[in-house]
Amino acid sequence: MKAFLVTAAIVGASALFYLNPELDLASVSSPSRDSHHIVEAYENHTSGKQVAGVGKVTRILSDDLKGSRHQRFILKLEGGHTLLISHNIDLAPRINSLKIGDEIEFYGVYEWNSKGGVVHWTHDDPKGRHINGWLKKNGKIYQ
Structure with a gap:
Protein backbone atom coordinates (compact mmCIF):
# COMPACT_ATOMS: atom_id res chain seq x y z
CA MET A 1 0.00 0.00 0.00
CA LYS A 2 2.86 2.39 0.86
CA ALA A 3 4.44 1.86 -2.57
CA PHE A 4 1.08 2.59 -4.22
CA LEU A 5 0.72 5.90 -2.35
CA VAL A 6 4.27 6.96 -3.25
CA THR A 7 3.66 6.05 -6.90
CA ALA A 8 0.33 7.92 -6.91
CA ALA A 9 2.00 11.03 -5.45
CA ILE A 10 4.77 10.97 -8.06
CA VAL A 11 2.30 10.45 -10.93
CA GLY A 12 0.08 13.26 -9.60
CA ALA A 13 2.95 15.71 -9.26
CA SER A 14 4.27 14.76 -12.70
CA ALA A 15 0.84 15.31 -14.24
CA LEU A 16 0.58 18.73 -12.62
CA PHE A 17 3.90 19.84 -14.04
CA TYR A 18 3.19 18.18 -17.39
CA LEU A 19 0.05 20.31 -17.67
CA ASN A 20 2.09 23.37 -16.79
CA PRO A 21 5.88 23.05 -16.68
CA GLU A 22 6.22 26.75 -15.79
CA LEU A 23 4.09 26.46 -12.65
CA ASP A 24 5.69 28.20 -9.69
CA LEU A 25 3.81 27.02 -6.62
CA ALA A 26 5.28 29.82 -4.49
CA SER A 27 3.74 32.43 -6.76
CA VAL A 28 0.28 30.96 -6.29
CA SER A 29 0.13 31.83 -2.60
CA SER A 30 2.13 35.03 -2.91
CA PRO A 31 1.92 36.72 -6.32
CA SER A 32 4.95 38.78 -7.14
CA ARG A 33 4.84 42.52 -7.69
CA ASP A 34 7.75 41.94 -10.06
CA SER A 35 6.11 41.71 -13.47
CA HIS A 36 9.25 40.71 -15.39
CA HIS A 37 7.80 37.27 -16.29
CA ILE A 38 4.76 38.91 -17.88
CA VAL A 39 6.82 41.56 -19.69
CA GLU A 40 9.10 38.77 -20.95
CA ALA A 41 6.09 36.79 -22.23
CA TYR A 42 4.84 39.93 -23.98
CA GLU A 43 8.21 40.70 -25.59
CA ASN A 44 8.56 37.07 -26.78
CA HIS A 45 4.95 36.82 -28.02
CA THR A 46 4.43 33.89 -25.63
CA SER A 47 0.96 32.50 -24.96
CA GLY A 48 -0.41 29.79 -22.71
CA LYS A 49 1.87 30.61 -19.78
CA GLN A 50 0.54 30.34 -16.21
CA VAL A 51 1.25 33.66 -14.46
CA ALA A 52 0.64 35.33 -11.12
CA GLY A 53 0.91 38.99 -10.26
CA VAL A 54 -0.50 42.13 -8.75
CA GLY A 55 -1.77 45.27 -10.45
CA LYS A 56 -3.97 48.33 -10.03
CA VAL A 57 -7.22 48.73 -11.96
CA THR A 58 -6.87 51.58 -14.47
CA ARG A 59 -9.96 50.94 -16.59
CA ILE A 60 -13.16 48.94 -16.27
CA LEU A 61 -14.53 47.66 -19.57
CA SER A 62 -17.98 46.41 -20.43
CA ASP A 63 -18.60 42.70 -19.98
CA ASP A 64 -17.89 40.46 -22.95
CA LEU A 65 -21.24 38.72 -23.54
CA LYS A 66 -20.28 36.61 -26.57
CA GLY A 67 -20.22 32.95 -25.54
CA SER A 68 -19.25 32.64 -21.89
CA ARG A 69 -19.65 35.96 -20.11
CA HIS A 70 -16.47 37.68 -18.93
CA GLN A 71 -15.87 40.64 -16.64
CA ARG A 72 -13.07 42.70 -18.22
CA GLY A 80 4.00 50.29 -16.15
CA HIS A 81 2.99 47.25 -18.24
CA THR A 82 -0.77 46.98 -18.77
CA LEU A 83 -2.76 43.78 -18.95
CA LEU A 84 -6.38 42.89 -19.75
CA ILE A 85 -8.04 40.59 -17.22
CA SER A 86 -10.87 38.52 -18.70
CA HIS A 87 -12.66 36.82 -15.79
CA ASN A 88 -15.32 34.21 -16.65
CA ILE A 89 -18.41 35.20 -14.65
CA ASP A 90 -20.37 32.15 -15.78
CA LEU A 91 -17.93 30.01 -13.75
CA ASN A 113 -1.65 40.38 -27.90
CA SER A 114 -0.20 43.63 -29.21
CA LYS A 115 -1.81 45.68 -26.43
CA GLY A 116 0.01 43.98 -23.55
CA GLY A 117 -1.71 40.63 -23.26
CA VAL A 118 -4.72 39.03 -21.63
CA VAL A 119 -4.98 36.88 -18.52
CA HIS A 120 -7.86 34.40 -18.47
CA TRP A 121 -8.61 31.07 -16.70
CA THR A 122 -9.01 33.04 -13.45
CA HIS A 123 -11.51 30.47 -12.18
CA ASP A 124 -11.90 26.81 -11.27
CA ASP A 125 -12.11 24.29 -14.09
CA PRO A 126 -15.38 22.40 -13.58
CA LYS A 127 -14.00 19.46 -15.59
CA GLY A 128 -10.78 19.31 -13.57
CA ARG A 129 -8.50 19.32 -16.61
CA HIS A 130 -6.90 22.73 -16.12
CA ILE A 131 -5.04 24.42 -13.30
CA ASN A 132 -7.45 26.55 -11.29
CA GLY A 133 -6.90 30.28 -11.42
CA TRP A 134 -8.27 33.12 -9.31
CA LEU A 135 -8.52 36.82 -8.64
CA LYS A 136 -8.11 38.35 -5.17
CA LYS A 137 -9.29 41.74 -3.92
CA ASN A 138 -8.90 42.84 -0.29
CA GLY A 139 -8.20 39.27 0.77
CA LYS A 140 -11.34 37.84 -0.89
CA ILE A 141 -10.76 35.22 -3.60
CA TYR A 142 -12.95 35.16 -6.71
CA GLN A 143 -12.66 31.71 -8.25
Whole structure:
Protein backbone atom coordinates (compact mmCIF):
# COMPACT_ATOMS: atom_id res chain seq x y z
CA MET A 1 0.00 0.00 0.00
CA LYS A 2 2.86 2.39 0.86
CA ALA A 3 4.44 1.86 -2.57
CA PHE A 4 1.08 2.59 -4.22
CA LEU A 5 0.72 5.90 -2.35
CA VAL A 6 4.27 6.96 -3.25
CA THR A 7 3.66 6.05 -6.90
CA ALA A 8 0.33 7.92 -6.91
CA ALA A 9 2.00 11.03 -5.45
CA ILE A 10 4.77 10.97 -8.06
CA VAL A 11 2.30 10.45 -10.93
CA GLY A 12 0.08 13.26 -9.60
CA ALA A 13 2.95 15.71 -9.26
CA SER A 14 4.27 14.76 -12.70
CA ALA A 15 0.84 15.31 -14.24
CA LEU A 16 0.58 18.73 -12.62
CA PHE A 17 3.90 19.84 -14.04
CA TYR A 18 3.19 18.18 -17.39
CA LEU A 19 0.05 20.31 -17.67
CA ASN A 20 2.09 23.37 -16.79
CA PRO A 21 5.88 23.05 -16.68
CA GLU A 22 6.22 26.75 -15.79
CA LEU A 23 4.09 26.46 -12.65
CA ASP A 24 5.69 28.20 -9.69
CA LEU A 25 3.81 27.02 -6.62
CA ALA A 26 5.28 29.82 -4.49
CA SER A 27 3.74 32.43 -6.76
CA VAL A 28 0.28 30.96 -6.29
CA SER A 29 0.13 31.83 -2.60
CA SER A 30 2.13 35.03 -2.91
CA PRO A 31 1.92 36.72 -6.32
CA SER A 32 4.95 38.78 -7.14
CA ARG A 33 4.84 42.52 -7.69
CA ASP A 34 7.75 41.94 -10.06
CA SER A 35 6.11 41.71 -13.47
CA HIS A 36 9.25 40.71 -15.39
CA HIS A 37 7.80 37.27 -16.29
CA ILE A 38 4.76 38.91 -17.88
CA VAL A 39 6.82 41.56 -19.69
CA GLU A 40 9.10 38.77 -20.95
CA ALA A 41 6.09 36.79 -22.23
CA TYR A 42 4.84 39.93 -23.98
CA GLU A 43 8.21 40.70 -25.59
CA ASN A 44 8.56 37.07 -26.78
CA HIS A 45 4.95 36.82 -28.02
CA THR A 46 4.43 33.89 -25.63
CA SER A 47 0.96 32.50 -24.96
CA GLY A 48 -0.41 29.79 -22.71
CA LYS A 49 1.87 30.61 -19.78
CA GLN A 50 0.54 30.34 -16.21
CA VAL A 51 1.25 33.66 -14.46
CA ALA A 52 0.64 35.33 -11.12
CA GLY A 53 0.91 38.99 -10.26
CA VAL A 54 -0.50 42.13 -8.75
CA GLY A 55 -1.77 45.27 -10.45
CA LYS A 56 -3.97 48.33 -10.03
CA VAL A 57 -7.22 48.73 -11.96
CA THR A 58 -6.87 51.58 -14.47
CA ARG A 59 -9.96 50.94 -16.59
CA ILE A 60 -13.16 48.94 -16.27
CA LEU A 61 -14.53 47.66 -19.57
CA SER A 62 -17.98 46.41 -20.43
CA ASP A 63 -18.60 42.70 -19.98
CA ASP A 64 -17.89 40.46 -22.95
CA LEU A 65 -21.24 38.72 -23.54
CA LYS A 66 -20.28 36.61 -26.57
CA GLY A 67 -20.22 32.95 -25.54
CA SER A 68 -19.25 32.64 -21.89
CA ARG A 69 -19.65 35.96 -20.11
CA HIS A 70 -16.47 37.68 -18.93
CA GLN A 71 -15.87 40.64 -16.64
CA ARG A 72 -13.07 42.70 -18.22
CA PHE A 73 -10.73 45.31 -16.80
CA ILE A 74 -7.24 46.68 -17.33
CA LEU A 75 -4.51 46.36 -14.70
CA LYS A 76 -1.32 48.38 -14.58
CA LEU A 77 1.54 46.34 -13.20
CA GLU A 78 4.55 47.67 -11.35
CA GLY A 79 6.88 48.97 -14.03
CA GLY A 80 4.00 50.29 -16.15
CA HIS A 81 2.99 47.25 -18.24
CA THR A 82 -0.77 46.98 -18.77
CA LEU A 83 -2.76 43.78 -18.95
CA LEU A 84 -6.38 42.89 -19.75
CA ILE A 85 -8.04 40.59 -17.22
CA SER A 86 -10.87 38.52 -18.70
CA HIS A 87 -12.66 36.82 -15.79
CA ASN A 88 -15.32 34.21 -16.65
CA ILE A 89 -18.41 35.20 -14.65
CA ASP A 90 -20.37 32.15 -15.78
CA LEU A 91 -17.93 30.01 -13.75
CA ALA A 92 -16.76 32.42 -11.03
CA PRO A 93 -18.26 35.29 -9.07
CA ARG A 94 -18.03 38.81 -10.44
CA ILE A 95 -16.09 41.39 -8.46
CA ASN A 96 -19.08 43.70 -7.93
CA SER A 97 -17.20 46.31 -5.93
CA LEU A 98 -14.45 46.78 -8.54
CA LYS A 99 -13.30 50.37 -9.04
CA ILE A 100 -10.38 52.25 -10.56
CA GLY A 101 -7.38 52.20 -8.24
CA ASP A 102 -8.22 48.83 -6.66
CA GLU A 103 -5.31 46.45 -6.21
CA ILE A 104 -5.99 43.00 -7.69
CA GLU A 105 -3.90 39.87 -7.33
CA PHE A 106 -4.30 37.33 -10.11
CA TYR A 107 -3.38 33.82 -11.15
CA GLY A 108 -4.29 32.63 -14.63
CA VAL A 109 -3.11 32.00 -18.16
CA TYR A 110 -1.35 34.72 -20.16
CA GLU A 111 -2.16 35.11 -23.85
CA TRP A 112 -0.12 37.51 -25.96
CA ASN A 113 -1.65 40.38 -27.90
CA SER A 114 -0.20 43.63 -29.21
CA LYS A 115 -1.81 45.68 -26.43
CA GLY A 116 0.01 43.98 -23.55
CA GLY A 117 -1.71 40.63 -23.26
CA VAL A 118 -4.72 39.03 -21.63
CA VAL A 119 -4.98 36.88 -18.52
CA HIS A 120 -7.86 34.40 -18.47
CA TRP A 121 -8.61 31.07 -16.70
CA THR A 122 -9.01 33.04 -13.45
CA HIS A 123 -11.51 30.47 -12.18
CA ASP A 124 -11.90 26.81 -11.27
CA ASP A 125 -12.11 24.29 -14.09
CA PRO A 126 -15.38 22.40 -13.58
CA LYS A 127 -14.00 19.46 -15.59
CA GLY A 128 -10.78 19.31 -13.57
CA ARG A 129 -8.50 19.32 -16.61
CA HIS A 130 -6.90 22.73 -16.12
CA ILE A 131 -5.04 24.42 -13.30
CA ASN A 132 -7.45 26.55 -11.29
CA GLY A 133 -6.90 30.28 -11.42
CA TRP A 134 -8.27 33.12 -9.31
CA LEU A 135 -8.52 36.82 -8.64
CA LYS A 136 -8.11 38.35 -5.17
CA LYS A 137 -9.29 41.74 -3.92
CA ASN A 138 -8.90 42.84 -0.29
CA GLY A 139 -8.20 39.27 0.77
CA LYS A 140 -11.34 37.84 -0.89
CA ILE A 141 -10.76 35.22 -3.60
CA TYR A 142 -12.95 35.16 -6.71
CA GLN A 143 -12.66 31.71 -8.25
